[in-house]
Amino acid sequence: MDKAGYTERSIAAIIDLSILSIGTWVFSIVFGITIGWFLHLIPFLGGIISTAITGLATFLFPILYNSIFEGGKLGSTPGKIYCGLAVRHQSGRKLTYKEAAIRGFGKYISWVSFMLGYALAFVRKDRKALHDFFIDSIVIDKGLGHEKLKKVINDVEDQIQDNIKELRQDLKEYTDD
Numbered sequence: 001m002d003k004a005g006y007t008e009r010s011i012a013a014i015i016d017l018s019i020l021s022i023g024t025w026v027f028s029i030v031f032g033i034t035i036g037w038f039l040h041l042i043p044f045l046g047g048i049i050s051t052a053i054t055g056l057a058t059f060l061f062p063i064l065y066n067s068i069f070e071g072g073k074l075g076s077t078p079g080k081i082y083c084g085l086a087v088r089h090q091s092g093r094k095l096t097y098k099e100a101a102i103r104g105f106g107k108y109i110s111w112v113s114f115m116l117g118y119a120l121a122f123v124r125k126d127r128k129a130l131h132d133f134f135i136d137s138i139v140i141d142k143g144l145g146h147e148k149l150k151k152v153i154n155d156v157e158d159q160i161q162d163n164i165k166e167l168r169q170d171l172k173e174y175t176d177d
Contacts, residue, residue, distance in 0.1 A: 066104025106131030
């Protein structure tokens with residue numbers, strides 16, 4: 001199983017975050033117009049209840065999204081599908097819905113920690129982010145993504161690797177002096 005590259009994972013995350021943002025935004029508007037309006041008729045508690053429900057939905061949407069798409073037969077979110085990626089357990093099997101939900105919670109932790117959980121994948125050789133450790137998952141490259149995107153991604157990753165090598169060499173020369 002080929003592990004997914006940094007750039008592909010980042011693009012997939014941006015696509016998924018966009019979908020989640022739009023979904024949360026639509027929910028907030030629909031909720032605010034319908035149920036939220038009725039709850040505001042209740043003095044004092046209506047606003048608190050409305051805010052709590054919207055906050056809970058904002059917290060649960062990413063976890064639900066993750067478990068629906070990454071759990072079971074599909075094994076990929078829409079962003080990962082576009083990039084030709086899939087999530088698997090370290091053993092190679094697809095995730096259960098429960099495991100995908102736990103991984104989704106881990107993504108939330110990665111996100112609220114100022115993206116440090118995601119940044120972990122950039123400094124580890126096995127490319128695991130914080131949420132991958134919650135259930136011992138890996139993101140693999142199925143090689144089925146958009147071909148033009150794949151070419152651009154490979155070119156960018158090669159350039160990044162070249163830049164890193166050059167930086168290490170410069171750093172080594174600097175420390176030797």
